[in-house]
Amino acid sequence: MALDRSMSFVASRLAFRYPAQTHKALDGIDLTLANGDVTWLTGALGSGTSTLLLTLSGLAPRLTGGDLSGAIAWNGHDPARRSPLLDGVAWLGPSPGQQLSGVARNVHEEIAVGPMNLGWPRARILSAVAEAMRRVGIEHLAEREPSALSGGETQRVLIAALLAAAPLAWLLDEPFSALDRDARQRLGALLRELAREGACVVVSCDDAEDMMDVADRLVVLQQGTVALDGDPQELLASDAMLTTGASTTDAAALAAAAGFPTPRPITAAALISRLPAARLPIPGAQVARPEKSGPQRLRLDDVHFGYDGGPPVLGGVTLALAGGAAVGLFGANGAGKSTLLRLAMALEQPTAGTVHTLDQITAGRGPEDLAPRVGFLFQQPERQLFAASVRGECSVAPTLAGWDSARIRTATDAVLAELGLLDVAEEHPYDLPLPRRRLVALASILVTDPMLLLLDEPTAALDGASRERVIAAVRERTARGAAVLAITHDATFAHETLDRALLLERGRIVHDGAVRDVLDDRSARRPAALTAALHLGLEPGSDRRQEVVDVLTLALRL
Amino acid sequence: MTRAHPFTGGAVSLAAIALALILPAPRGTIALYLAICLGAWALGAGRAVRLGLLAVAPIWLLLFIMHAVLGEAPRLVLPWGGTLSQPGVDWAVAQGSRLAAIVTASLAFAVRFDPHRFLQAAVARRWPWSAAFLLVATLDAAERFGDQARRLREAQRTRGLRVRGSLRVRARAVPALVFPLLLTSLTEADDRALALESRGLTHHGPRTAVDPPEDSRSDRIIRWGSLTVVVAVAWWRWIAA
Numbered sequence A: 001m002a003l004d005r006s007m008s009f010v011a012s013r014l015a016f017r018y019p020a021q022t023h024k025a026l027d028g029i030d031l032t033l034a035n036g037d038v039t040w041l042t043g044a045l046g047s048g049t050s051t052l053l054l055t056l057s058g059l060a061p062r063l064t065g066g067d068l069s070g071a072i073a074w075n076g077h078d079p080a081r082r083s084p085l086l087d088g089v090a091w092l093g094p095s096p097g098q099q100l101s102g103v104a105r106n107v108h109e110e111i112a113v114g115p116m117n118l119g120w121p122r123a124r125i126l127s128a129v130a131e132a133m134r135r136v137g138i139e140h141l142a143e144r145e146p147s148a149l150s151g152g153e154t155q156r157v158l159i160a161a162l163l164a165a166a167p168l169a170w171l172l173d174e175p176f177s178a179l180d181r182d183a184r185q186r187l188g189a190l191l192r193e194l195a196r197e198g199a200c201v202v203v204s205c206d207d208a209e210d211m212m213d214v215a216d217r218l219v220v221l222q223q224g225t226v227a228l229d230g231d232p233q234e235l236l237a238s239d240a241m242l243t244t245g246a247s248t249t250d251a252a253a254l255a256a257a258a259g260f261p262t263p264r265p266i267t268a269a270a271l272i273s274r275l276p277a278a279r280l281p282i283p284g285a286q287v288a289r290p291e292k293s294g295p296q297r298l299r300l301d302d303v304h305f306g307y308d309g310g311p312p313v314l315g316g317v318t319l320a321l322a323g324g325a326a327v328g329l330f331g332a333n334g335a336g337k338s339t340l341l342r343l344a345m346a347l348e349q350p351t352a353g354t355v356h357t358l359d360q361i362t363a364g365r366g367p368e369d370l371a372p373r374v375g376f377l378f379q380q381p382e383r384q385l386f387a388a389s390v391r392g393e394c395s396v397a398p399t400l401a402g403w404d405s406a407r408i409r410t411a412t413d414a415v416l417a418e419l420g421l422l423d424v425a426e427e428h429p430y431d432l433p434l435p436r437r438r439l440v441a442l443a444s445i446l447v448t449d450p451m452l453l454l455l456d457e458p459t460a461a462l463d464g465a466s467r468e469r470v471i472a473a474v475r476e477r478t479a480r481g482a483a484v485l486a487i488t489h490d491a492t493f494a495h496e497t498l499d500r501a502l503l504l505e506r507g508r509i510v511h512d513g514a515v516r517d518v519l520d521d522r523s524a525r526r527p528a529a530l531t532a533a534l535h536l537g538l539e540p541g542s543d544r545r546q547e548v549v550d551v552l553t554l555a556l557r558l
Numbered sequence B: 001m002t003r004a005h006p007f008t009g010g011a012v013s014l015a016a017i018a019l020a021l022i023l024p025a026p027r028g029t030i031a032l033y034l035a036i037c038l039g040a041w042a043l044g045a046g047r048a049v050r051l052g053l054l055a056v057a058p059i060w061l062l063l064f065i066m067h068a069v070l071g072e073a074p075r076l077v078l079p080w081g082g083t084l085s086q087p088g089v090d091w092a093v094a095q096g097s098r099l100a101a102i103v104t105a106s107l108a109f110a111v112r113f114d115p116h117r118f119l120q121a122a123v124a125r126r127w128p129w130s131a132a133f134l135l136v137a138t139l140d141a142a143e144r145f146g147d148q149a150r151r152l153r154e155a156q157r158t159r160g161l162r163v164r165g166s167l168r169v170r171a172r173a174v175p176a177l178v179f180p181l182l183l184t185s186l187t188e189a190d191d192r193a194l195a196l197e198s199r200g201l202t203h204h205g206p207r208t209a210v211d212p213p214e215d216s217r218s219d220r221i222i223r224w225g226s227l228t229v230v231v232a233v234a235w236w237r238w239i240a241a
Helices: A049-057 A107-118 A122-136 A151-164 A181-196 A232-236 A240-244 A250-258 A268-273 A337-344 A390-400 A405-418 A434-446 A464-479 A491-497 A528-536 A545-557 B006-022 B027-042 B046-069 B086-112 B115-124 B129-158 B167-198 B217-240
Strands: A009-017 A026-033 A038-043 A067-074 A089-092 A169-173 A200-204 A217-222 A225-230 A296-306 A312-322 A326-330 A352-357 A374-377 A452-456 A483-487 A500-505 A508-513 B075-077 B083-085
Touching (some): A009 A049, A026 A225, A038 A049, A038 A181, A049 A169, A049 A200, A107 A122, A107 A151, A122 A151, A122 A181, A181 A200, A217 A240, A232 A240, A250 A528, A250 A545, A268 A528, A296 A337, A296 A483, A312 A337, A312 A483, A312 A508, A326 A491, A337 A352, A337 A483, A374 B129, A390 A405, A405 A434, A405 A464, A434 A464, A452 A464, A464 A491, A483 A491, A491 A545, B006 B027, B006 B086, B027 B046, B027 B086, B046 B083, B046 B086, B075 B086, B083 B086, B129 B167
Parallel strands (some): A038 A217, A169 A200, A326 A483, A374 A452
Antiparallel strands (some): A009 A026, A217 A225, A296 A352, A500 A508
C-alpha cells in the first residue's frame, strides 16, 4: 500500500552538543535522506548515530537540552515543536522497555496508543492495529500485558505500535538488538516493504549482517561527522569501513584478516567462491576441543517455574555446567531464557525442582549469597548501574567482598583496560553512550573474577572492536576455569566463545549439543567463520575465527 | 460480574470522604467507617481495609496518647486502675474514626482504580487529556519508581549487597539504594519524556477512545445517588438543625 504523502530530511552543517559535555556529538553533518530508501547509519561507539536520529526527529535538543547549530528540514520545513508522530515521523529509541506508553492494559491497546493520540476514527484504529500486528507477526501477543513481555517481544510490539500510526518516516535506533533470528528477518523484510511503499527509513545499527541486504545506502559516522556515504555492498567490500572502526560483515572482516584483496567478499558464500578449487592443506592435527570436566558450577534438576498468576515459563529443565565450559542458551523471544538465568542467580526460586549454583542449592538463598563468585549481567544492564563513576561501579562488588583498596584499584584498572574503558574511568556511567554503559556493567562483574558468569546478551548493540574485547574477556575467564552460561543472538560471539548450545522452546530444552548445530537458519545466523570452516572441512575443535583465518591465508598463497 | 464505570468508584469514594467530614462523630463516623470496610470487602478491595488500618494505627495511637491519656478533666476511672480524659477519649475516637473512613475510602478507590479504563472513559467523555493523563501518569510513576527500585536492588544484590536480615542490615542498605534510585529516576525521567513525546502522548488535540467502558444506568444511579446522599446529609446537619 503506497503512502499518499512523502517525507524527506535535509541536514545542513548540523552540529550538536549535549548539556554539560565539552565535545560535540555531531559536528558538521550534511545529509539528505529521501523517501523510498532504507538508509543505514553506523559507526564506532560514540560516533553520533543515535544523536543524529534524535536531532532528525526534532526530539533533540527540544527534550534533551543541548546546543544545536546548522539546520534540519522536514520536507523543507523546520521540525515541528510537537510530537514527531503527529507529522508522520516515527522514532524508536535503543531501550524499548522505556518506550512503552504505560497507559495500555494489553498489547492490543499499546499498539492503538499512537492512532488514538492522532484522533483517528475508532474503526480505522482497530483496522490499523490488526494490520500492524499481522505485519510484525505478533497476533499471539495481543492480550499480553506490555510490561510482562520479554525484551525482544517489547521491541516487536513497539515497531507494530509505530507502524499502526502509518508514519511517513522511520528513525530506528538499534531495532534488531533484542530480536531472534526469525524476527530479524521479518523486520528486515518489513523495512524494505516500507521503503517500497514510499517511506523514508533510517536505521542506526551496528550489525552489518542485519542491514547489508536491507539498506539502499550506508552512511558511516566518525566522531560526529559523515566519514562514508555510499552503496552498502561497495563500502563493505572496501578498506574504508575498517578505517572508521565501524562494524562490517563477518565475512568481510574474515576476508580482511586473511588478506583478501579489495573488493572483498562480504558474504560467506562469496568468500567460499573465491577459494581455490584444489584441496587446501589444513595445517596441524585437528583435535576436537576437549570436553570440559572441571568442578561443577551449575546444575538444574527438573526445574519448573512460572511468574505469579502467569502461565508456566519453564517446564522441567535439567542441565549441568562444569568449570571451563561456555554454554549458550538459544531460543525464540519469550522462550524462558532470561528466566532460566534469573533462577541460576537465585533472583527467582523454582516452583519445582532444584537449582545448584556453585554447589549451593539456591532454595532459601539470594543473589547476595552467590556474589561475587557468580557474575550476573542483566538483559538491560545499562539500567542497573548505580555508582557515581565507572571506576566506582567496578569497585562495588570487590568492596562488598571486603577487598583492600590496593587490590580493588589493581583489579579495576585491569578490567577497565581489558574492556577499553580506562579513558572514561572517572566519568559518570549515565554520561556514556548506551553501548559503553553495557560494557561498564560487564566490567563491574568481571572485576572479581567470578567462577560462574551468567550473561544476558553481552554483546548487544556493541561495535566490532568492543565485541572483540568482550569475546576475548569471556574466553580468558573460561580458560581460567570459570563457567559461562550466555544468552545471545550474536552468532559470532556464540561461535567464538561457546562450546555447547542449549535450545529452549516453550520452557523446555529441545537441543543440547554443538554450537554449530544451532547456528543455522532455525535459531541464529551462521557466522562466516563457521561456514568457511565447514566448507574447508575443519573439525569442531579447529573452526574458530583465527584458525579459519590461518587456513584462508594459506589458501590465498596457493 | 460487570465492572463499574471508572467514574462510579471515584464518585462513591468522594461521597464517602464528604460524609466522613459531615456526619456527626463519633457515632456517624464509626458507622460510616464500618460501612466503608464492609463495602470494600464486598467489592474485593479488602486490601484497602488492611492498608488503611496500617496507615491509621500509628495516628490512632498518637491521638489516644495526646488526648485520652494526657487530656483534660473530667477523667474516667478505668476498672483496672488509672484514668483517661473523658473529652479526650471522645475527641480521639471521633477524629480517629473520621480519619480512618477518609483513608480507607481513598485506598479502596486506589486499589480498584484501573488507569487504562479511566483514560478510555476520560477520552470518551472529552475530558481534558492533560488532567486525566496526569492522574494516570502519577500512578504509573509510582509503579515505575517501584520497578526501578526493584531493578536496582536486584543489581546491588547480585554484586553482594545484603538487603535482607536484621534491622541493622536493612538500615545499612537504605542509603545504597536511595541515592542511586533518585539519580536513575531522574535519568529515566528524561528517557520517559522522549518516549511519551515519540508516541504522541503529550499531544493536546482530540483523541479517540478505542475501548470506552460502558456507562450503565446502574452506574449513573449510583453516582447521582451518592451526590444526593451527601447533599441530604449536609442539609440535615447544617440547615434542618
